[in-house]
Amino acid sequence: MRRACLIMLLSLLCAENVAQASTIEQDFPTEGTFHWGPFRVRPFLLLRDTGYDSNVFLEDGTATSDFTSTGEGGLKMFSLFRERGAVQVEEVLDYVWYASNGSLSHFNNTFRSRGAYYFKPGVVFAEATLLSLRERPSTEIDYRVRRYERTFGTGWRFVWPHTGRIFRKPSTASRSGSR
Numbered sequence: 001m002r003r004a005c006l007i008m009l010l011s012l013l014c015a016e017n018v019a020q021a022s023t024i025e026q027d028f029p030t031e032g033t034f035h036w037g038p039f040r041v042r043p044f045l046l047l048r049d050t051g052y053d054s055n056v057f058l059e060d061g062t063a064t065s066d067f068t069s070t071g072e073g074g075l076k077m078f079s080l081f082r083e084r085g086a087v088q089v090e091e092v093l094d095y096v097w098y099a100s101n102g103s104l105s106h107f108n109n110t111f112r113s114r115g116a117y118y119f120k121p122g123v124v125f126a127e128a129t130l131l132s133l134r135e136r137p138s139t140e141i142d143y144r145v146r147r148y149e150r151t152f153g154t155g156w157r158f159v160w161p162h163t164g165r166i167f168r169k170p171s172t173a174s175r176s177g178s179r
Contacts (some may be wrong), residue, residue, distance in 0.1 A: 027116065046072040
């Protein structure tokens with residue numbers, strides 16, 4: 001009876017995190033990359049969120065309209081250590097452009113890093129993210145806030161033998177602020 005209860009409890013705890021086991025090739029794909037020394041590099045350019053906004057300041061009364069677009073460029077670099085480990089850094093810089101309200105145009109920045117070590121029954125990993133974002137203007141606040149966030153997470157994924165079930169134990173710390 002005790003054994004059945006323990007198995008049921010473990011199954012319930014792990015049921016939320018059921019997924020397919022991942023490999024280093026799935027987590028760090030090399031397609032579309034080129035070599036630069038010990039690194040695999042994937043640069044990118046993206047144009048997104050392009051269009052007409054009928055209410056830029058989210059006002060109830062008289063709405064201000066504008067044409068906006070966001071250009072984004074970034075670079076993802078990672079290095080594989082045989083078939084066991086990987087280290088990755090990614091930098092993304094985007095520019096939000098307003099056609100008529102030029103003072104609202106601004107840059108946003110995102111930096112991510114990740115490291116992982118793969119062993120037979122699982123993966124040990126660490127992740128860090130730094131964000132610097134400018135909030136959308138509104139009439140509810142007096143000035144536009146630049147939001148800063150720093151997150152750090154570590155954890156491990158254990159692949160249950162003969163089942164393909166994954167138990168993931170993450171740990172995350174976060175700090176945020178504004179100026």
